[in-house]
Amino acid sequence: MALVFERNFEAPYETLISVATRIRRLLARNPGPFTYKGTGVTVIGERRVAVIDPGPDDPQHLAALRAALEGETVTHIFVTHTHQDHSPAAQALKLWTGAKTYGFGPHGGGGREAGIAVEEGGDRDFVPDIALKDGDVVTANGFAIECVHTPGHLSNHMCYALKEEKALFSGDHVMGWSTSVVAPPEGDMGAYLASLEKLLARDDAVYWPTHGGPIRDPKSLVASYIEHRREREAQILACLNNGLACIPQMVSRIYVGLDPRLTPAAGLTVLAHLIQMAREGRVLAEGQAALGARFRLARQ
Numbered sequence: 001m002a003l004v005f006e007r008n009f010e011a012p013y014e015t016l017i018s019v020a021t022r023i024r025r026l027l028a029r030n031p032g033p034f035t036y037k038g039t040g041v042t043v044i045g046e047r048r049v050a051v052i053d054p055g056p057d058d059p060q061h062l063a064a065l066r067a068a069l070e071g072e073t074v075t076h077i078f079v080t081h082t083h084q085d086h087s088p089a090a091q092a093l094k095l096w097t098g099a100k101t102y103g104f105g106p107h108g109g110g111g112r113e114a115g116i117a118v119e120e121g122g123d124r125d126f127v128p129d130i131a132l133k134d135g136d137v138v139t140a141n142g143f144a145i146e147c148v149h150t151p152g153h154l155s156n157h158m159c160y161a162l163k164e165e166k167a168l169f170s171g172d173h174v175m176g177w178s179t180s181v182v183a184p185p186e187g188d189m190g191a192y193l194a195s196l197e198k199l200l201a202r203d204d205a206v207y208w209p210t211h212g213g214p215i216r217d218p219k220s221l222v223a224s225y226i227e228h229r230r231e232r233e234a235q236i237l238a239c240l241n242n243g244l245a246c247i248p249q250m251v252s253r254i255y256v257g258l259d260p261r262l263t264p265a266a267g268l269t270v271l272a273h274l275i276q277m278a279r280e281g282r283v284l285a286e287g288q289a290a291l292g293a294r295f296r297l298a299r300q
């Protein structure tokens, strides 16, 4: 099964548009290699509304969001995870509206990999007013919003299901335009794969990722994501088998034609696979499993 990306996504910037009966979206003007066209801020309901992923702390975005929500009462602010393009605007939105913030928890405490700047950095300021657990259901303005904890991209990643629309707001866990970055130390490939399997057991009809358009056949996409990760694993094992012991060598062998801006993220994703395979006893690292380490196959 080939992994097919859906990149025919057009939406006006900084305008709240209706995309389903109970769902509106506003696209922030922060396009980039990690954000695609930008952050899609979700608004659920009308007049009394819940917001998911208010977006970046950027003055122009905040002004657009404030103008778009003029005349409505924001009652809940949900955050899928603490990356700069998702959570920071929660603080300003909370100040204007008095609404409480909801999320799994603050950013995980792991340090940054030395010398590597992944553009989509962590928001260390966000602390939810209400800490959510997997399976919690928040009733917001008559809607039931179910929390689906999906660690992997980040340990605090939460998807939200809107039962009335059979819709899952999938954050950065599953996106239609790209695979998700899984960058250690905060990103964890074993957790990511388990969180994909978790979605396969659900019956959501449509996913609304924070970046890009809706995913109308979500289970087949999730299945192809799992297969894609297994193929990556096989490619990394083949590199090791051919004596390529260092992550930069593996990245240039595996990621042919990659946007150079994504090379650090690709290196971290390969590291995430290697860490997971080391846990499973399939791979050995010389010293600590890190970007600069040498790796080899474990003897069976």
Ligand SMILES: [Zn+2]
Pocket (backbone or CB within 6 Å): 081, 083, 120, 153, 172
């Ligand atoms: Zn993210």
